[in-house]
Amino acid sequence: MYIQSGELVIISRGDFHFSINSKFLKSLRFCIILLLLVVSTVPCAAAYRGIIKAYESRAVSLRTADIQNQCTILSNQLNSYNYLSDTSSEVINASLTQLTNIYNGRVMIVDKELRVIKDTYGLDEGKTIVSEDVIRCMKGSSTNYYDKANRYIEVTSPITTGETEEISGVMLASVSTDTIEDSLKILSTKGSAILGIVLILMLGISLFIADRIVKPLRRITESIADVSEGYDDEVLHVNTFTETKQLSDAFNKMLGRLKQLDQSREEFVSNVSHELRTPLTSMKVLADSLLAQDDVPIELYQEFMGDIAKEIDRENDIIADLLSLVKMDKTAKDLNIKSVNINELMELILKRLKPIAEKKNVEVVLESFRPVTAEIDEVKLTLAFSNLVENAIKYNQEEGWVHVSLNADHKYFYVKVADSGIGIPEQDQQHVFERFYRVDKSHSREMGGTGLGLAITRNAIIMHRGSIKVYSSEGEGTTFTVRIPLTYVA
Ligand code: ADP
16 A cells, blocks of 8 residues: 655655655644543543553452352351361252352362361362461451462452351352453454544544644635735635734735835935935036037036036935935834933034024024933934024025924923924925925925935934924915934933
């Protein structure tokens, strides 16, 4: 016989050889099958052994009691026939022979001197018997003993004589337990057969159950493999069990997030290419127009070269901002956290930006409500706050103002940057933190904006487990509020 089923190969030539590869041994299917088999058959096997043992001990004790009874009755008869002095009584001899035949055993009568006066086998008559049980019985207590290996039960019963009931001999009976053994054999054969049937049944049931449990998992694996090859609009629906439903829901969620990430990556790459190409295109146009003309006046050369230099600066700005953004995208473990005096930090930022503000005639005021020290990455937050204040100056009107305030409570510090600028239209407010998003592209370009400033700011704040909000009304001004924990929690 040769059966091959999946990973399990059973070859039978007289006896069985199992060749099971380790992949199957480690599989959930195998574990379930094994578990169910063990759980179902071990109690059955234990019950089977228990029943056999109980039957054996019950049968032996019944047989022992039975013989003990017979011996007691016979001992009384021996007494009345005075058998110890004269063993010729036919009635007694017949009773002894009957007892021997019924139980397939041997009976010996021993007198006070431990001499065998009657042996139903006729082998040991006249011999002296020195047995512990006989001596103990002579002192008055009946004994019994079950020899399982040699399959017999030995029983002693005292023989009393006279009115005083003095012990004057012992009746020693040993009977075979072959009939008990035979019954045990039949019982054990039947038990083994039932156990075998249970095992086969359970094997079938556990194969079925294991298959039912493993099937949804296999379907999930197949679907994941399909998805890995290229996720179009594939979603998992394996609702067989609550757990598999949860698994497929979690997977679908992850898939959605992957798609989102993929989409935003594509968008980002195309935005970056576009943004980097714009200054290059301008430079190309400027250079081409110079090359196309003969005898270009030096003034025009200077003007165009100045424009080209501006575009190069712009390209540089974009690249610098992109690098900052990439750095902010890294995990929080890249933060260089130190305890920093925020009041001094804000003063320094405003001092650096003062020249730009003066150029636009914008008044910049810092209002510190209390001394604040916090655990932050100084470089990253300086960049974040600088961007906010710089925007407040850039998108302001002539003679406008920028109010920066710093406050704190026991948990957070708060920075508010308010301006009297052009404001942000309501529909744009939720997008201003996106990369390359600009409300007015040409105006932003004029101001030297890259559209990355607020994205960098927001990333830096989020890395500090903080939050940023924007409030604005068009034509009136904009306020950015930032909240950052005083102590950094990784
Ligand atoms: P940019 O480099 O263009 O300034 P940002 O990411 O810093 O890019 O800002 C995104 C857009 O949000 C800007 O183009 C601008 O339109 C708008 N914006 C940001 N700050 C202000 C502000 N204080 N007032 C008005 N508009 C602002």
